[in-house]
Amino acid sequence: MSAAFPLNALVTGASQGLGLQLVRALLALPHCNLVYAACRTPNTATALAELARAHPQRLRVLALDVTREEDFAIAEDTVRRETDRLHLVLNVAGLLHDAARGIKPERRLEDFTAEALLASVAVNTLGPALAAKHFFKLLTHEQRAVFASLSARVGSIADNKLGGWYSYRAAKAAQNQFTRTFAIEAARRAPNLIVAALHPGTVDTALSKPFSGNVAEGKLFTTAQAAGYLLHVVDQLTPADSGSFRAWDGSVVPW
Numbered sequence: 001m002s003a004a005f006p007l008n009a010l011v012t013g014a015s016q017g018l019g020l021q022l023v024r025a026l027l028a029l030p031h032c033n034l035v036y037a038a039c040r041t042p043n044t045a046t047a048l049a050e051l052a053r054a055h056p057q058r059l060r061v062l063a064l065d066v067t068r069e070e071d072f073a074i075a076e077d078t079v080r081r082e083t084d085r086l087h088l089v090l091n092v093a094g095l096l097h098d099a100a101r102g103i104k105p106e107r108r109l110e111d112f113t114a115e116a117l118l119a120s121v122a123v124n125t126l127g128p129a130l131a132a133k134h135f136f137k138l139l140t141h142e143q144r145a146v147f148a149s150l151s152a153r154v155g156s157i158a159d160n161k162l163g164g165w166y167s168y169r170a171a172k173a174a175q176n177q178f179t180r181t182f183a184i185e186a187a188r189r190a191p192n193l194i195v196a197a198l199h200p201g202t203v204d205t206a207l208s209k210p211f212s213g214n215v216a217e218g219k220l221f222t223t224a225q226a227a228g229y230l231l232h233v234v235d236q237l238t239p240a241d242s243g244s245f246r247a248w249d250g251s252v253v254p255w
Contacts, residue, residue: 005143006033008086010079012066012131013093015039015048017205018150021223022090023048025231027055036079036086038064040093066093066127072134079138086138088234091131091149095123096168096207105165117167124171125178132182132195140190146234147186149179151197151245151253158254176245176255183243194237197245199253200226221248 009026013019014037023037035058039045042061052059062078064071079086097104103116128149139145154165155172176197183195202219203226221229229248236250245253 005031005087007031007088008034008036008083009088009090010036010038010086010135011090011092012038012064012127013091014061015041015045017092017207018200018203018223018226019090019092020047020051021227022092022230023051023059025224025227026088027051027058032058034058034060034083036060036062036075038062038075040065066091066130067122069130069134072130076134076138079135084138085141085143085145086135087143087145089131089135089139089147090230090234091128091147093123093127094150094207095120095171103167105168107164109166112166117170120167120171121174124168125174128175129178132178136186136190139193141192143192145190145193146237147182147193147195148198148230148234149175149196150200150230151176151179153199153247153253156245156254179245180243180255187239187242191239194239194242196234196237196241196243197253198230198233199245199247200230201248 009032011019011022014023023035026032026035037048037059039048042063048061052061062075064075103119106112132147139147152172153159154169155176157173179195179197186193186195201221203221203223205223226248233246233250245255247253
């Protein structure tokens with residue numbers, strides 16, 4: 001990302017996978033001033049703890065369950081005690097499957113359960129919505145700021161040609177609608193804030209591992225590749241792009 005001014009960033013879902021790699025990539029930027037890395041259980045996030053020890057002046061680890069508004073309120077207060085502004089919020093926390101709860105993408109309607117839908121909405125929709133509510137004022141200032149949520153192409157209603165995956169598709173579609181609506185309000189209240197949805201492609205993480213076998217050659221990205229692509233897209237966004245859904249290569253994904 002460009003170095004117009006010192007950057008303060010916050011990443012949710014930062015303990016593993018793409019979220020952790022985005023934290024690493026941000027810390028590698030010399031103009032990145034502070035990175036707030038939020039995850040549900042910091043005491044078990046060993047890789048994040050190692051990063052915090054390596055960057056004690058620049059990395060702050062926050063305990064944040066994205067389904068709990070009280071956690072967001074505490075995180076907001078923690079950030080406010082140190083700075084009056086954020087320049088980047090990346091919502092990376094996501095849920096596609098959970099073996100412990102028997103949650104997995106549905107192949108047919110009979111596989112659908114209320115539990116799976118509610119769990120998916122809680123993480124994939126409610127999480128970004130609460131982030132917007134609690135970090136909006138920290139993103140409202142005279143400098144460029146970006147609020148971006150990792151969505152998925154399968155959340156696009158217009159692009160849905162295969163069906164299936166009811167809960168995940170519905171939760172991501174709801175997230176997309178929230179993102180678009182937030183962008184409209186932000187244009188009125190915070191003209192320097194860009195709000196966007198991002199599709200990272202298929203990334204070699206625990207989330208996509210059970211489904212990566214059919215990915216075309218060259219289209220399964222490492223976390224380092226995906227983080228680099230996404231930060232480049234974020235860097236290229238302009239106010240005219242607010243309210244858009246962008247893929248890892250910058251192309252527009254239909255809502």
